[in-house]
Each structure stands twice: as structure tokens, then as C-alpha cells.
Amino acid sequence: MSAHGDPVPMTARKGAALRGVADVPGDKSISHRSLILGAMAVGETVITGLLEGQDVLDTAKAMRAFGAEVSRDADGTWHVHGVGVGGFAEPEDVIDCGNSGTGVRLIMGTMATTPMSATFTGDASLRSRPMARVTDPLALFGARAVGRKGGRLPMTITGAANPVPVRYKTPVPSAQVKSAVLLAGLNAPGQTVVIEAEATRDHTERMLAGFGAEITTEITQEGRVITLTGQPELKPQTIVVPRDPSSAAFPVCAALIVEGSDVLVPNIGLNPTRAGLFETLREMGADLTYENLREEGGEPVADLRARYSPDMEGIEVPPERAASMIDEYPILSVVAANARGATVMRGVKELRVKESDRIDAMAVGLRAAGIEVEEGPDWWIVHGKGPGGMEGGVTVATHLDHRIAMSFLCAGMAARQPVTVDDAGPIATSFPVFEPLMRALGAQLDRVNRAG
Numbered sequence: 001m002s003a004h005g006d007p008v009p010m011t012a013r014k015g016a017a018l019r020g021v022a023d024v025p026g027d028k029s030i031s032h033r034s035l036i037l038g039a040m041a042v043g044e045t046v047i048t049g050l051l052e053g054q055d056v057l058d059t060a061k062a063m064r065a066f067g068a069e070v071s072r073d074a075d076g077t078w079h080v081h082g083v084g085v086g087g088f089a090e091p092e093d094v095i096d097c098g099n100s101g102t103g104v105r106l107i108m109g110t111m112a113t114t115p116m117s118a119t120f121t122g123d124a125s126l127r128s129r130p131m132a133r134v135t136d137p138l139a140l141f142g143a144r145a146v147g148r149k150g151g152r153l154p155m156t157i158t159g160a161a162n163p164v165p166v167r168y169k170t171p172v173p174s175a176q177v178k179s180a181v182l183l184a185g186l187n188a189p190g191q192t193v194v195i196e197a198e199a200t201r202d203h204t205e206r207m208l209a210g211f212g213a214e215i216t217t218e219i220t221q222e223g224r225v226i227t228l229t230g231q232p233e234l235k236p237q238t239i240v241v242p243r244d245p246s247s248a249a250f251p252v253c254a255a256l257i258v259e260g261s262d263v264l265v266p267n268i269g270l271n272p273t274r275a276g277l278f279e280t281l282r283e284m285g286a287d288l289t290y291e292n293l294r295e296e297g298g299e300p301v302a303d304l305r306a307r308y309s310p311d312m313e314g315i316e317v318p319p320e321r322a323a324s325m326i327d328e329y330p331i332l333s334v335v336a337a338n339a340r341g342a343t344v345m346r347g348v349k350e351l352r353v354k355e356s357d358r359i360d361a362m363a364v365g366l367r368a369a370g371i372e373v374e375e376g377p378d379w380w381i382v383h384g385k386g387p388g389g390m391e392g393g394v395t396v397a398t399h400l401d402h403r404i405a406m407s408f409l410c411a412g413m414a415a416r417q418p419v420t421v422d423d424a425g426p427i428a429t430s431f432p433v434f435e436p437l438m439r440a441l442g443a444q445l446d447r448v449n450r451a452g
């Protein structure tokens, strides 16, 4: 089933080269945070370039339910009238975060230090994902959580009436956990400290500083020590959301594996906590160049140019790079299948608790398409067959996972036989224009007539 309706089976087949300019939408992580911090500020935050994917629309709806005013102009500019730190009102109904782990975990953090209750749910994928990683540290602030067995949604959080600041070392490399703790710390008096052994995406830290919070990051032997001073008055901002490197990954990788391709993907943020895939592809021998490299809003930005790369070879991806490309392993495995030799991916157990178990979902589909894959709890190896070496001729299950759907559709663009995904519907959660954008580059994507 797609997140919001009947399944949308879709087939990708080998066609001509992919060529042209791919304007990918706004960054999903930064879009969620713009709405949430806008709702915590006093006054009007104006956002352009917001990703209008279902995950982010569900966060916008949630911010309204907590009392913020959120509106959209006809030209796509968004306005958020915030209620101030600690100003959330108790929602009258269940908060449905759809397919979005980021949405639900960040919002739980944001309300956990305000004395009120809220009940959260989501689609079948989100209801199967672990929430204790967030509710454990929120309990240290004084919040209580009651959910299903194993800490699953639906779950009710009762925020702390007298929150205390927290010092917390994250046990998993997760920007969502780090962000939930920092957002809870906003309404706790004194200093909340989060320590992460491995650097994860730092958008929350950067944006909190932009909204005027006192926040510092120190690199120590323990890792990154992030200290936030609670109960600031956040000042509304004008935010231009950069384009999403995780979405850019799809046209970039498709161009690398489809013969004769040459695609330009402009204005992609290369924040080092997000750009691990592009580094990995270049190490594999991809013809991927950064054009017009510049700084925008304090972040490196470039136009990515990807050309067909028949000489790519498998590599061992450094495990310490995993957090900076965590959402990109599914599409990397498709590139790996079209490279020569083994691509070894270790230190990636987080892939098993995303929208689906992504190692399992990719391994099953790749094997069916003729590619050998080995796997363990926190590693997998894809044995590439070189350019055009994937047989295809399969229908794969996407398990309500947008990245699995997009990855297999890109695989089908280079395989000998077509590849069908059982449901392309979830793609709308993060990349609603994927289908027209890829078609405009020349991709052969067809919706399958289920009656026929």
C-alpha cells in the first residue's frame, strides 16, 4: 500500500541516455526543522524552497495542531507564526506523522518539556520503528511515554511539568535522537548537553544558532559535545531551504549507470555531514564533478555533474562515513551492482530500522535481479557485475519505503530486463516530483495498469 491510498506499481526499463538538468526539491531534514523551530519562535518565520513532500506536510499539520499558525502562499512561500518556547497547546486529536521518523521523533522531543499529553501514530512502517531511543532520554527530562510493546507507536507522551536539563550520550549514531534531546532541552532551565561519538547531520545545531539560541559544539575525546542553554526566546527567521543531497543521489546515480548519460543537478548542499555518498562514488571511479563550487548560507554548495561511468570499481566504504550517507546506501548498492568487484559496507546496522529493513529489502531485490549479495547484522557486500550486468526482469517489494522504490527504479533504467516496484506511492514522502523529473531526463518509467 502507498502511504495514502492504493499501491502504485511502476516499471523502469532501459532506454536512451539520461540527459539534462535535474532540479531536485528542498532538503527534507532542513524542511522539518524550519517548521518546528519556526513554531518555537516568537513571530513570523518565512520559508522558501520548503520540500512539499508528505513527510514535511505532516509536520506542518502537527505544528498547527500544537497551536502554531502555518500557511502557504500560492507561490510556495510558507509562513509560520510561532508560539514561543514552551508555548505549545495540547493537541485535540492524535498526531499522525505518516511515514516520517524525523517528524515524529523531533516533535516528541519538542513537546516533551511542556506539561501536556499528545498521542502519536503513523503508517504501518512508522508504527514498526523503535521509539525508545527517543523516549529513554526524554524520560530524563521528566517526560513519560506509554506506547505499544517494544516502544512502538501509537504512543502517548506526557511532557514534564518541571523539566530538568539533561546530559546525554547518544547510544546510536542518530541525528533524530540528538535533535529530540536538544529540542526538549529548549524548554528546560539550564544547560542540556548531548554527546555523540560519531558526527551525524548537524542541521538542528546550525538552525538553533540561526534562531538565536546559545549553542556550542566542542570536539573532545568522547566525540562532539553539544551544549544548549535552555529557555531562550527564539527569533523568527527567513529561511531558504537548500536542495536535498539525498534526493540528488537518484538522478546522479542513474546517470552514472545508464550508458551515454550526462546530467547536471544544480545547487546541492555539500555539508560534510551529508555528502558521504558523493565522496564514495568518486572513490569508485565515478565521473562526478562539482561545478561552480561556492558557499551559501555558510554551507558549501555545488552543481553536481554526473556522466556515464563504465569504469567504476567496488570499494570498502569507510564505516566512519556511514552517518554522512546513511540514507544513500540503497542507491549506492545499485551503483555497486553496476561496478566491477565487491562493494563492502560495514557499520550500517541503522539501515535495519529505517522505513524498512533496507539491507534486507535491497538484498532480496538485487538477488532476484541476478546480483550476489552477502549480509550480516551490520554489514553487507554487493558483488557487482560491471556496466549493464544486472539481469532485472523482477518485481520487488518496497515495504512502504520511498528510497527502496526509487533505488530499484533507477536499477531498472540500466538492467537488461525491466524492473517493477510494487508500490511507488511512498516516493511522494520525500521526492514528489521524482517521476516527472526522471522522465524529463529521458527515463522510461511507466505506471503499471493493475487491471491489465
Ligand SMILES: O=C(O)C1=C[C@@H](OP(=O)(O)O)[C@@H](O)[C@H](O)C1
Residues within 6 Å of the ligand: 028, 029, 030, 101, 102, 173, 174, 175, 176, 177, 179, 201, 326, 327, 350
Ligand atoms: O535528522 C534527520 O533529519 C534524519 C536523520 C537520519 O535518521 P537517524 O537519526 O535515525 O539516523 C536520516 O536517516 C533521516 O532520513 C533524516
Ligand SMILES: C=C(OP(=O)(O)O)C(=O)O
Residues within 6 Å of the ligand: 099, 100, 101, 102, 103, 327, 354, 355, 403, 430
Ligand atoms: C530514514 C528516512 O526518513 P525518516 O527517518 O524521517 O522516516 C529517509 O528519508 O530515508
